[in-house]
Amino acid sequence: MKKLLTTLCALMPLFGIAQAQEFTPEQLEQVKNVREQALKSNLSWQLLESLTTEVGPRMPGSENDKKAVKWAQQQFKTLGFDKVWTEPATFPHWRRHHEAGSIVTPSKQPLRLTALGNSVGTPAQGITAPVVMFNTFDELIAAPKNSLEDKIAFVNYRMKRHIDGNGYGPAVRARRSGAVEAAKKGAIGYMMRSVSTGHHRFAHTGASGYQAGISKIPNTAISNPDADQLERLINGGHEVAVNMNIQTEDLGEGTSYNVIGEITGSQFPEQYVLIGGHLDSWDLGTGALDDGAGVALTMAAAKHISEIAQPKRSIRVVLFAAEELGLWGAKAYFKRHAEQLDNIVAAAESDFGADVVYAFESNVAANALPVVKAIAQQLAPLNIEYVNANNAHGGPDLIPLNQVTNAPIFALHQNGTDYFDYHHTADDTLDKVDPRKLKQNTAAYAVFAIMAANAKTKLTGKGK
Template sequence: MKKLFRTLCLVSCISSTVHAQEFSPEQIQQVAQVREAALNSDLSWQILESLTTEIGPRLPGTKNDKKAVEWAQSQFKALAFDKVWIEPATFPHWRRYHESASIITPSEQPLHLTALGNSVSTPKSGIQAEVVFFETLDELIASPEGSLKGKIAFINYRMNRHIDGNGYGPAVKARNSGAVEAAKKGAIAYMMRSVSTSHHRFAHTGGSHYKTGVTKIPATAVANPDADQLARLFKNGHKVQVKLNIQTEDLGEGTSYNVIGQFNGTTHPEQYVLIGGHLDSWDLGTGALDDGAGVALTMAAAKHISDVKRPKRSVRVVLFAAEELGLWGAKAYFKRHEKTLDNIVAAAESDFGADVVYGFESNVAASALPVVREIAKQLAPLNVKYIRKNAARGGPDLIPLKNTTSAPIFALHQDGTDYFDYHHTADDTLDKVDPKKLQQNTAAYAVLAMMAADAKTKISGK
């Protein structure tokens, strides 16, 4: 028993020593100060309100996208960031002009739908054809060759609701490649149930893709109640005809900009914590949840840190361009900085709305876990639980980073139970954001960024 007691004491002493080495009592007090400041500040709300009200929708390549780039630079400067700059990113420039649809038989009734990103147009007069019903993408793929000739394919896959949004991946497969698979079978257009958990009559847009050598056909998403209506008609044995009119344009290659602001570190300014979100949005709503909130709360988090102290390493906020059309800003950023990616000591993106952060997870080298545990302790007062898997994937704009290096990735998991009710719709507006929850998010990002930047040991990836 005495031997066991001595062993436990030794472990405790080692743990205390690690704490003392990484963060002094003064540093921990400063973290608490930043956390409380963020919880009691409306700065992130002010930034979000400005972006969604003064700029609005920010589809890459539009006038509002250009205004958003100017707005972001102005905001960074007003917040007194040490460095503010932009970096170009090219992307496929696509524009939506008109979309309408209606059921023609067995009775005339309107259909609420939207063109998927990158969709081609119908003829200007529209198209009218019989609809063929499928429950899943796999069922469509398994249909006989030529069976959809002259027809419209419709997939009715239902996305499940979950706190971590795990239904999105399976559902989005039909959005990514459904039009390609339908065209292979001879279809002249493609419709799908929205990638959504909503009961509201809003259609959810999102990126879609074509394949070289396969005919490009119009690709659309139907509002969930309308998808239910179609499903009932099929269930009752009706032959359904639909008329579609989708007018879009491929404008070739466009250029937008990643907007970057940085507070310089005092000891190792070349090393930095990367936080941020994506500045663009779809054109249907004002992009409050996706991803205005991520933009606002990370900008505010960095500002709250700088108001208390400058950490040893820099805190860099990256507002990525053209995420919605295929992570183009992220690809450009990590390509441009590929020779210095080992300077990133922590990377985290907020791109999952603005509901509360409930979990904290890392993806770092084992040697960095003592620092991670200390960060977790300071997130606990925010009711953020430490997830010990050490397998964080981070936000979508970090995918190019994960694919090219073993950088340290962090995730502050937000409650996504309701996120896909509004995602990529006209209903993504400021009123869906709770200011108190936004403050909690801001505080969580401030704690993570400050401690990762100010730890004695440089955090490294696996």
């Protein structure tokens, strides 16, 4: 902490110069007012409560997904956004209908499992087979050909807990491609330890895929306590067999909608700051952390800005469709707007729960760094540290943007230490959100958005 304070003190003169160059005293007073308003307001909580209570889970293409689209349009209009519209996005329409599991030998025990997204189903009676355990996904890849015939593969890799969730990427490899690798070895089913840092007995779902020419086998995750149980049995020398019964359905191509609300800029309305989250959620919980919080706090942040002053550039809140099944709404949005991507002066997505924002990072051209430093100074009262690496990646829905252009990307890093305790489970519900922390997030996005919109310098990405 002492080192951090010393660094911040050393940077303060630079921050002060940056503010004077980029923002008028009146604009900085507006930033302060927006920050204070967001910290006092319950708007983001009210929006989140409404979405998770009145709509609930929002699986892409479901009736609740349709209700969520209507909900978002109405909320934008009620909040007084200048423009509100929708844009279609297609995606592979998938449903889970039933899931159950049990250990059959050496003794009968229930097994808490869930179908992974896009998984094929089992026969009506399920499948029963011996289990072969692998401690890592790489061990499964290295298994001999045909070594898993008539067996169920089980990858027991444990995700590591970290404030920035950096254990997610290594763990999710087994979710994304595990069924493919298991099928290559002859397996008739696939199970994995949930991509989770939790100790509760909830299985964590998530997107998975298949590969052309490789048999599609049922694809599941089991809760961490159940994975522990299997591990003890197998390491104790027992031959373990399980029954998995999942009933799913491939409904072909589905259509949902990105919902967009805009506060129109006074001087450069065609240029805009893009903030938002994804409107859909998995069907197990009510999608409070993933990503109801991101939806609510970005909507509220833009509303608070509009109450204080009209920004120079527009602020566009994009609620992306069908993120959970593969970023389909984001792909559609950036493809649709491909010829106007240079109009995006800053982009940030909130899709990592609702714990506090603890750090702020950019990925911008060198001439935009004075603006970044000025924003960082106004975020400091929210206990947000400036990360000077200038290598931000942004949220998942910004991946398609990063792939096609060097956009000015920002990250408002949230504390994700506990996020993967609840991620993609039935436990992702409103009670996991702390209203005070949600306010801090809202204030951070409001400060960031109004300053990016009002800066004298138009922000651009690296290489522009």
